Amino acid sequence: NFAERNELGQYHNYPSAYQYLAKALSAYISNRSEANRATIDQFINELQLNKYLEANLVYDEERSMQEKEKILADISLTGGIVLSGQRIIDTGELISEESGKILDSLKTEYEGRLGKGTNHYFVLLGQILMVSFFFVIIYFFLYFFRNDEFNNLKSVFFLLMMVVTMVVLAQVAGKSEVFSPYIIPFAILPIIVRVFFDSRLAFFLHVTTILLSAFFVSNSFEFVIIQVPIGLVAMYSLYRMVRRSQLVRAAVFIIVSYSLLYTGLALWQEGDISKIDYNMFFKIVINGGLLLLVYPMIYIFEKLFGFLSDVTLVELSDTNHPVLRRLAEKAPGTFQHSIQVGNLAQEAVYTIGGNPLLVRTGAMYHDIGKLSAPIFFTENQANGINPHADLPYEESAQIIISHVESGVKLAQKEKLPRQIIDFIETHHGTMKAKYFYNSYLNESPDAEVDVTLFSYPGPTPFSKETAVLMMADSVEAASRSLKSYSDNEIDRLVESIIDAQIADNQLIEAPITFKEITLVKDVFKQKLKNIYHARIEYPELKNKK
Template identity: 45%
Template sequence: MGFFSLKGDITWSNLFTRAAIIIGTVAVIIWAIPSERRSYLRIDEGKPWRYSDLTAPFDFPIYKSDKTIKKERDSLMRQYEPYYSYNTEEEGRQVRRFVSDFSDGIPGLSDDYISIIANRLRRAYRRGIMNSDDYDRLKADTSQMVRVVNGKNAVSVKVTELCSAKEAYEQLFVDELLEQHRQVLQKCNLNDYIIPNLVYDKERSDASLNDIVNSIPLASGVVQRGQKIIGRGDIVDENAARVLESFRAETERRSHSTTQIGLTLIGETIYVALFIICFTIYLSLFRRDYFEKPRSIAMLYSLIIIFALLTSLLIRNTIGHVYILPYAIVAIITRVFMDSRTAFITHFTMILICACMLQSPFEFIVVQSVAGLTAIYSLRELQYRSQLFKTAVVVTLVSMAMNAAFDLIHISTLAEFDMSTYNYMIINGMLLLFAYPLLYVAEKTFGFISDITLIELSNTNNTLLRRMSEEAPGTFQHSIQVGNLAAAIANKIGASSQLVRTGALYHDIGKMVSPIYFTENQSGVNPHAALSYIDSAQVIISHVTEGLKMAEKNNLPTVIKDFISTHHGLGKTKYFYVKYKNENPDTPVDDLLFTYPGPNPFTREQAILMMADTVEAASRSLPDYTEKSIRDLVNRLVDGQLADGHFRECPITFRDIAYAKTVMIDKLKMIYHTRVSYPKESK
């Protein structure tokens, strides 16, 4: 029986549920995976390359640095010649306007000066007049050339051969014929007739500039697919940094391609889906009891999704190195609440999924897998808070050792050893200490219970247990004895001894409501003598329902309440049932009046408690405590429970039951062993 059943025992509803879990988990993880994962690839020029050997997965150009491109551009810009259009009409227009304005002559000067000034204006216009701002800017470089466009011809001219409107005006008064009449001519506002006839041609200039810029090659070489870019431990020099930056830029460019995005999405979906499907099949085949419990499924898949989201968040926002994240917490939490194999499978699945977001996943997978295994090995049973501290220290040391192994393999001298990664691992170890409060959160969120909580609950100074020791001391002692018996059986067959011991302490708390009605609390007076057999049976049965009410009121975990409801299963109060039948042979018996509400045990620990509870209570009524009488009692009671079908719904085996019998016989023999009679001193 498993995820795909040949016997047809998997219903369509179960298949739909499992498919929905897989699809939902895959969808969330794919949504979380960043579209570009370049932020994890950190390039520190002058330092050793801390990642694994990097090989080009595709051909890509080696892009020049911005500094190099700027230098080449500045060099080519010296050859740049802005275009200026020569306005042939401006000369005639302004000269005619001048002649017209001074047709009556210039006061104080002869009429010949009109033609002289007009001639000087023509000379300035034919030289070329530019906007003063442009001229001043271009003249700063005496070698600067401009291209003057006159009709279909374009001629390169030095800026120094041209003039600005201001300079053309000044040139008028440098003339030997006009210089002596400067004061008179200044009153004529001759600058009004000097207008730039060289106009900046933006379209031609921009086209020329673009040609120059585009002529600069952005790449200085090509890295071919399969070519080694850099090896682990190699110093990232200027050239290597340029190649790595080019690889990162090309990766980013390709990631924005629609085709590339589609192919990447398909690949990531297949990758994640395969791991989630395999994980689900594992649970169906080998941990079906987990798969059938919503709380188990919720916790396992939530852990995988949460750490995938955290990894994505770290990479997207470049908060730090991924080794900061305490991935081993997944192994710790799963191991505490479940088993070692499931803890490793869950941790390994999560690591492989997170690895697809990284540029160098191999070392990450190895280091984190070893960290998870170490955490699982060091937490076989979590009974003390100090164990988590030791686990954090050991996991950190092992992770650092594994990473150091990779470093030593790839470096040539110790001087190349990079310590930065180990700082992240130390932070990781510190964050592992948060596993303790997270265990409490997981308990409350998913309804699990840890050994630490069980130890706290088994403290006899707890309000409920202290009250039972005062109000029902016989029941309290009985519960302790049952706990000892059950724990010994659990240790023998590999069940949870701490769980069954704690469950035994609380299984009879309902007897505190009417303690006197139970034999172990009576002192010579039996109140059942005044009751009918049916009423007595109902009082005895009520200790189960009353116990559940008290457990609910005191917020006991569900797993402890299950011990209360299952320790008698669907059995009968046989003493009163048989008495009633014997005294009323002709009267039909309603079995439900003498039957416990159940259910029957559905875990091995609950089955152990049922056996230990029945045997311990019955052993007190033995007339003599011989090995034969104890053996017969244990075999008769356990075989009776087996025949009544109390263990059909729990995964306990005949081998486990045989071991349980042996343990109980040995323990009862030691409890009720014959003591030596002390002689009296003769006088």
């Protein structure tokens, strides 16, 4: 047996063999006969030449595969040689096609050697050390600067879950030739952390995540330079998310920012607009589209981890909420009082810093416990009937005090967030129901009084927002009993009530300073003066003669 090379076109298949034979026979008959072409063609068709065609070449699959494998084995995967110590490219030198191939070859060879032999264990050790170092940094950041989150296991688990998820996605993208790391919406992390916590923690975790992810993607420098500013853009464009349109606007800003950063970096590095990879813009648009997943993710994380977002606070503060509608119908005086307390507290928190939307929502619900017996509270006694007139002071005090416990039970029944229930529990702290306590002492000065019968169960406020609400609640309620709404009377009222709360250690657990308390007093004074300012009396129209 021997093999020789022939072109595939030299051989016939059944259709081409039939055509060749028919054509040759037609020419042969034409040269020896005077018959016309139609007669010759009919004669050839009647011969049924296809019955006489038989293949004389047979495909040998096994031998063909052997020859194919032999040819493939003889193909060289490399071209040229680079000597040890040979300079591939110099600083500032443009990368040519040849030097680019050498650099790609060097990268492939280096990555191929990783994980082989004993080096694998050192590589693994290095990865463990680097990852551990970054997580230790996160640990100390939370310990020193975010102690509340550090002591909350759910919060720590959530933050670590967000970081690990993004890093794992980056690792998958780094190993995939189809899945680009620029499709991954890394901006989701700072947005969600900002919504549930604060900007400082959000940016810190974003930078840490990007640095960790950079170990697993190609061109780490470009990746870090683009992704870090995107985190800032995400936080600036979505500072407080209370409407869905804000998320769409943020996605547009992020797409534009990605595009500008990539274009600028590409022009800086290549110096040629034709070298820009336009597929990158398609990936950026996909990235921006995936950012819209933030909205449902926020809802899911709220339910799983007990967090509270501004979106939920806006929904809860809507006066059409079923609980607030019941409050407006059954206890209209309490409802109006809650609105005024919310206005005072929100303005104060705007001034000293904090979450104004949270304190306003807390103010709307802080007195919902009065729904159990609205007539026992002065603001709801429109007909002048006071049911406390025929009750002992101790019993009246217990009825008033019980609205805190009733409010907590109602809030739990309505599945209100824990953060809102905190306002209900702390808005009276451990203070006394002073009207009934003082009245009891005045009538029975020599009697031994059980203070617990006249004291609220607490706890005292433990956040800036709950502290401001306590002050606003007491000041607003007391302002309704003023006989004169002069500036001096309002100033005296605000000072005396808040100073009494400080003296009674009601604000000792709250992270609020004396300077901030002074600012809160000033806000309350100004707001109350605006509410109770003197109005001119409109003259009546005299009868015309």
